[in-house]
Amino acid sequence: MSGRELHVISNGKSSLQHFADIAGQIHPYVTAFHIREKQMSAKELMVGVSFLKEKGIPLSKIVINDRVDVAAISRVSGVHLASHSLDAELIKQTFPYLRVGCSVHSLKEALSMEQKQVDYVFYGHIYETASKPGLPGRGLNELATITQKLQIPIIAIGGIKISNMNEVLTAGASGIAVMSGLLEAENPLEEVIRYRQLLK
């Protein structure tokens, strides 16, 4: 798949079976599927990975949030870190085969994580979004600064839609991450094709 990155993140509300059903329809157009279910046990996350595998999603497109052990044992390609997660540098030392990303919310955090050798960062949220109700978006200015100062890919997240995607990409984002935009679309396949066209 050429073009910029498209990450799809489970929303913590629907079941992972439902997430896998949609993933099975759209995965040729998607860079990575993130299982981000903070309340789930390691065993439940393993079941989630098996749902995605059953739908034909390659392990190279699956990312686990926070649980490095689940990522290592299920042989998926990546782990995505939050601020309460293990240290990225230590993860890289013990699990050099994992692609490690993390979420950042400022230029300072982004620079610090690049120094820790993460492979990419999510920056956001760019726009106000239903998953962070009442919090105004951070907008595009800091995104543009971060994309200029860092060498690693910056993936923009938070309220990104067809209608505002061009300005996000113009600010230098290497891709976008979405939850409801695709998971709650009436026709996820049609929608992901529209996304992919803009991400070329």
Added chain:
Amino acid sequence: MSGRELHVISNGKSSLQHFADIAGQIHPYVTAFHIREKQMSAKELMVGVSFLKEKGIPLSKIVINDRVDVAAISRVSGVHLASHSLDAELIKQTFPYLRVGCSVHSLKEALSMEQKQVDYVFYGHIYETASKPGLPGRGLNELATITQKLQIPIIAIGGIKISNMNEVLTAGASGIAVMSGLLEAENPLEEVIRYRQLLK
């Protein structure tokens, strides 16, 4: 240290700094310290390990509950599994250097976990205990059956004190695991020496 095993488990109530303070006093008499803090993030667990290290506890005596990644990255010797944890056999394949234990509550579970190559099991709770209020203990009969049928060490847990330890050991337990018995003792060092004498 000769004799049977003595495991001390953090109680999820006091701080890990307090746990480490007590561990620093009693560790020559203890087989393993288990950090069992279900609500803590990976980062918080790493801090807990550092507290224990600062108090002179060797990594070979530290066990992390559930989070195999924290165990692997902090280089402690063991991980202890619950029913919602990763599969013991898969853990052994990916992390062959970890000592893997788990908690079981019946002969059937114990046999199943031995087949999965765990290194030991906790069986309990033997007596009624403050950490499982209102639940009657499972008693000694099934403990005796399990210790006869399994080859791996069976560590008894749940309400075990100086006054009932002999009957637990007579039932074949390879050791005991305690929380409040040592952590809430008036003088943990005097108490652990009493425990150790009975465990010889």
